[in-house]
Amino acid sequence: MTDSTDTTETTPPETATDAAAGDATPATTTTSEPVISESTLRAALSTRTRPPRPSGVTASLIFAWRAMLKIRHVPMQLFDVTVFPIMFVLMFTYLFGGALADSPREYLQFLLPGILVQTVAWITIYTGMGLNSDIHKGVFDRFRSLPMWRPALLVGMLLADVARYTMATVIMLGLGFALGFRPDGGPLGVVAAVALLLLFSFALSWLWTVLGMKMQTPEAVMQTSMTVMFPLTFASNVFVDPDTMPGWVQSFVNNNPITHLTSAIRDLMHGSPAGSEIAWVLAWSVGLVLVFAPLAMRLYNAER
């Protein structure tokens, strides 16, 4: 009898605590006992004045800074711009060097500008994949509801990617010099070549931006971009002179923007006249931006 009254009396409070404990988020809440006082909250709310909105350039740079912060938190994101370039330079130099030229060192003079183009062009496809996984996150709703120059977010991300391309370029050039790459064009030629490469890569990444927003998953983005990139980079003059290729292949290769870019960069680095090739690359770059940037913005502004 006493037992039963005991249980009936203690049951309600027990179930109450159980329910409360079940609801509470475990562990993490206890470590951060929040202290929210009404007065500090009130004080924090007094800021109603809005500073003048940042310019489009500033906003873009702020988004580039966001991308840099992410890299700082997860440095593994740099894997593609550090390890791949090193692997590519070493592999192609030593696999093909003996067969295609007399020695790896000799082949390197021809290959390095090309492999630079190939590697950086491939790295641009990570832009689309990164965007694809990023754009569906809740934080993009907030960005899109901010009063600012709307393309800033995409431009900023692409600028940060240009920084990544630069890193890959610097690593490859450094490795190339160590292996015996000696460009006749001197520092000026090399810098001009790198600038052209970065410009084209920035333009090309708008294409992946469009794919990144259009496709459902990062995997789909990856597969589509690879389908584009394989013929573009391999059916080009990156590895060998197109003269030995059958005529129909040549007609593709010679009109491939990657071929133009590789020729321009080779000529700039080795101090040969490169005027018309540079013009082709500039034309391609402008064309890519004119077509894909507005398309990207339309997709970005579209509803999700």
Added chain:
Amino acid sequence: MPAPMSSPRGDGLPRMDTTLAIETRGLVKLFGETRAVDGIDLSVRAGTVYGVLGPNGAGKTTTIRMLATLLRPDAGTARVLGHDVTTEGDAVRSLVSLTGQFASVDEELSGRENLVLLARLLGFVRQQADERADELLDAFGLSDAADRLVSTYSGGMRRRLDIAASIVVTPEMLFLDEPTTGLDPRSRNQVWEIVRVLVTAGTTVLLTTQYLDEADQLADRIAIIDHGKIIAEGTSSELKASVGSGAFHVRVRDPERRAEAERLLADALAVPVGLDADPAALTAHGADTERIAFALAELGRAGIGVSEMSMGQPSLDEVFLSLTGRPAEDPEPSDEEDVA
């Protein structure tokens, strides 16, 4: 910043008080065949909290996203703080903040970086942005976790950061999409407290929720929506009066007198009274609150001792049951709302 205008009541209210912060007429949003929002008329007075209550998939998120200019209405008009959401999107964006249903903060950055980023995007220069971030972190009890990645935050911390990010510049209008879904009770109370303080500072708040008690606690007026339509609108007491109370439990001291209590209660409450498995307990659903007070007095007059009694809020289910004659079903996990 030590507030020169120390009375928060003074700064935001006077100009807007009588105007409507939100006015929609016949708002419609289609997703393919689905009419996610099907002709919604809302009138939200400035300086108040307006609650949009409904089950998953009712069209709450879609409505909020249209008001925050993230979705374009397919029909109807919506004005936010006097600006049309379709033709004056930029003006709307410069007056509102949105706290989305799924934390709209950057998980891959620290809490501090999130706030600095937003402050800078809103035009603060570097040092001001840092100061503002610190001030907000402090006010929202996040100083200790400021430099941790948001992905390590608990749900409550994430929510607080999310709201802090929405008030880097105190907005005229704040949209809160299910601000407490998935939070533990203490975190929920904190969010409520923050919303209350915000409103005293003059911000108009539109919040969506699945919880009746949340709407009841915070909102001056509530719209109940179902299948993209408003099925009831009013103050919380108006709505509750139309629904009655939730479950009313009584435990009499002497089980022998339960039958007598049942008769008395049924008369006083004017609703059927059920007998629980516990031989001393009775339960009634949907009784009017004033009748409950009267019924208890009746029990006292009859000399029937009451050992326990409790009165539950009517649940969203009960509200739905009374308004629509069917329970608030949970249609397919609201894919449309998630993706939209």
